[in-house]
Amino acid sequence: MFERKRVFILVKTYPTISEKYSELVCTAGVLENGEWVRLYPIPFRLLNNSQKFPKYNWIDVDIERNTSDFRVESYRPDLDSIYVEPELPKIKGKVDWEKRREIVFNGQPIYTDLQSLIDEAKRDKKSLAIFKPSKVKRLLVEKVSDQWDKEKLAGLKRQAAQMNMFKTPEELEEDFKVVKKVPYRFRYEFEDDQGKNATVMIEDWEIGMLYWNCLCRHKNDQQAAIEDVRKKYYDEYMQKDLYFFMGTSKQYHNVSPNPFLIIGVFPLPKEMDNKQISFL
Numbered sequence: 001m002f003e004r005k006r007v008f009i010l011v012k013t014y015p016t017i018s019e020k021y022s023e024l025v026c027t028a029g030v031l032e033n034g035e036w037v038r039l040y041p042i043p044f045r046l047l048n049n050s051q052k053f054p055k056y057n058w059i060d061v062d063i064e065r066n067t068s069d070f071r072v073e074s075y076r077p078d079l080d081s082i083y084v085e086p087e088l089p090k091i092k093g094k095v096d097w098e099k100r101r102e103i104v105f106n107g108q109p110i111y112t113d114l115q116s117l118i119d120e121a122k123r124d125k126k127s128l129a130i131f132k133p134s135k136v137k138r139l140l141v142e143k144v145s146d147q148w149d150k151e152k153l154a155g156l157k158r159q160a161a162q163m164n165m166f167k168t169p170e171e172l173e174e175d176f177k178v179v180k181k182v183p184y185r186f187r188y189e190f191e192d193d194q195g196k197n198a199t200v201m202i203e204d205w206e207i208g209m210l211y212w213n214c215l216c217r218h219k220n221d222q223q224a225a226i227e228d229v230r231k232k233y234y235d236e237y238m239q240k241d242l243y244f245f246m247g248t249s250k251q252y253h254n255v256s257p258n259p260f261l262i263i264g265v266f267p268l269p270k271e272m273d274n275k276q277i278s279f280l
Contacts, residue, residue, distance in 0.1 A: 005062075009028075010055065011027060012026075014208035038066075055205075060081075060082075072127070110130050110131070110132050111246075112193040114260075127248040137197075140186070141229075182212075186233070187202060200246075202233070203263050236267075240268060241267070241268040241272065242268075244262045
């Protein structure tokens with residue numbers, strides 16, 4: 001049964017392609033009571049423009065528990081029901097980080113011990129959390145393929161043709177355009193408060209789009225684009241009070257020693273008062 005909920009969007013991962021659902025964006029946020037929810041599936045590119053919500057924005061949406069997903073925070077949204085509320089007011093034209101902080105940390109425990117978070121995920125099927133690293137050592141960048149899987153692309157094209165029999169070839173071609181695959185993998189190497197070292201992939205939408213914007217600005221100079229990403233995600237964010245939004249994938253939740261990915265970052269200004277945060 002669907003229920004109307006108000007969700008503050010915290011996570012939008014870089015799109016992946018799926019034969020079943022076209023392009024998919026892992027989307028998650030918190031309810032007004034602070035509880036996490038994952039909204040899936042959302043083929044973000046196919047939403048109406050008025051429904052394409054940004055991060056750090058409230059949306060109203062009808063959701064029901066996704067019974068095909070054992071992870072406790074997973075819900076299925078009624079895409080037609082999505083209403084995007086006006087953005088949060090700014091202070092003198094700048095982001096109100098205090099308001100964001102108030103919404104994000106509303107009753108949320110902040111994990112500092114990675115193994116305790118992993119243990120809880122295995123035991124209770126918890127799959128979304130806020131994590132505070134004790135030390136971020138470096139941003140790792142690895143070259144990967146710039147092409148999507150050919151079989152998935154073929155399946156996606158067949159799906160587009162079957163679902164759009166009455167469209168012109170030009171309209172079909174526009175529908176079939178897929179997001180470009182980022183040819184690099186970005187990961188943070190960090191320590192938790194137990195001194196345990198970990199290297200975890202970053203799947204944030206923003207890091208992918210930052211790469212493409214930097215590549216355009218540097219006229220396709222990939223190394224220059226990577227250096228700009230490093231300046232943002234390491235040099236700049238190391239001057240912030242940095243938190244990770246962590247999430248597991250359904251496929252690896254029960255089998256991977258560490259099923260968590262960094263699906264978003266939350267770089268608070270350091271001068272903010274975080275005394276009321278509950279660390280675990």
